[in-house]
Amino acid sequence: MAKNSSSTITVPDAVWLGRGRHLGPEPEQDVRRNLIALKAAGVLDDFLDLDPVEAARSTVLHPRDESADPGPTARRVFEARWRVADDVTVRAQLTTYDAETRRKEGDGVTWVLAAEAERAWDAHWPSPATMFWPDSDRVPWDHDTVPGVRMRTTNHLPKDDDELRQRLRDCTRQSWYIHVVVHEAMTPDAKGQQPLSAFLPPSLRHRVVEHRGTPEQAQIADFAMKRVLGVRMPRGGAVVLPTDPQTQGYEAERFTVRSVFLDGSEPTELLDRIKEFAALPRPLPAGAEPALTRLRQGWHLLTPDEELAHAQDMVTKYAEALDAMTKSRDLYQEAAEAAQAALAEVTGGDGVPPAPGTAKSEASPLSALTKAFGRFRDPKK
Structure with missing residues (x-):
């Protein structure tokens, strides 16, 4: 050859x-x-x-x-x-x-x-x-x-x-x-x-x-x-x-x-x-x-035993997928609550930003928002 x-x-x-x-x-x-x-x-x-x-x-x-x-x-x-x-x-x-x-x-x-x-x-x-x-x-x-x-x-x-x-x-x-x-x-x-x-x-x-x-x-x-x-x-x-x-x-x-x-x-x-x-x-x-x-x-x-094993495997996979979706939802909810808390701190709780010059220079909206998210990231706070 x-x-x-x-x-x-x-x-x-x-x-x-x-x-x-x-x-x-x-x-x-x-x-x-x-x-x-x-x-x-x-x-x-x-x-x-x-x-x-x-x-x-x-x-x-x-x-x-x-x-x-x-x-x-x-x-x-x-x-x-x-x-x-x-x-x-x-x-x-x-x-x-x-x-x-x-x-x-x-x-x-x-x-x-x-x-x-x-x-x-x-x-x-x-x-x-x-x-x-x-x-x-x-x-x-x-x-x-x-x-x-x-x-x-x-x-x-x-x-x-x-x-x-x-x-x-x-x-x-x-x-x-x-x-x-x-x-x-x-x-x-x-x-x-x-x-x-x-x-x-x-x-x-x-x-x-x-x-x-x-x-x-x-x-x-x-x-x-x-x-x-x-x-x-x-x-x-x-x-x-x-x-x-x-x-x-x-x-x-x-x-x-x-x-x-x-x-x-x-x-x-x-x-x-x-x-x-x-x-x-x-x-x-x-x-x-x-x-x-x-x-x-x-x-x-599939045999009956294989069908049962397949059904059990599918139940396990669906449960894992549902658990992952639940955890993802909880994370999004925590992030939304943190954002709302930061916004409340910036606006004083009424949803209206403070008038110019009424807040101290070190308490600017940007610094307050950064500080709020910093507390959310830090588990000790």
Whole structure:
């Protein structure tokens, strides 16, 4: 790769992130149906379906935090809460967006998903993606933001050299997913054509995108990957692509597998390399930080205990604000009384200034007023 820089901000170990495009006609309806079905089945504790304007105005945990605003192109905000490993609570927020600029009508609707658990994420937990999206091939929610790339299937590398290099750059710089390139030493049968991600644990399955190079692409793909990313693709093998900024601890040789049998059997070595890569401290992708902030500071779906704690916190804050206002009022009242006392001393109590020459020179109105305020400032007087 051209640079080996790494971001100082990494994805927290309790967080699951995803971003993609839904190419169907009714993405929000697909989400609603799935959420309703999973809640009825007892998989979800609860969920919310919010208008983005409503979500921004009614932010519960941080009502004045502008970072909770999903943005002007947001279409809908969904929240869901469920439990894993018996008692570990997971909170997740999915937002759908209209593309700011569309090259064509089929670009679909962009979605961003952020989930956070109460402890470090376990790859064997259910995928947050399938809590919102139905895990069906008939619902096209699983397209990456990189054009022509999709999860849950195999993506053949472009034949054109320039398109191939551009695909590699986009996948490493723009995508939020782990990208793996597998070279087919020979054209596989139906079993070998099945995506290898099917062997991965549930939560990792929707974080991996698999690319395939045909037998005749061995040399051109290897050259392009070496030039663009600084990695090699062995004939009949596979490689886990680096990210840009590069993931700390990534070594091309370590994440290269020399031989992968595409016969339907479990590719144990490649799966181990993918799991190892997924466990590395990965730089937070561009655009992920606002999504994580909204999840934490723009959350609405509270449990009864959280609602009670929130109400108690609000009562405390209102009491503190009222106390501050009362103290401010008392200070203003004391200042007004001091001013009235000073004025009375200057005017002799009748509100009429003394005639010129009747007061002693040292008892001028200015000196009397200064003296009165001096007594007010001095607690001993």
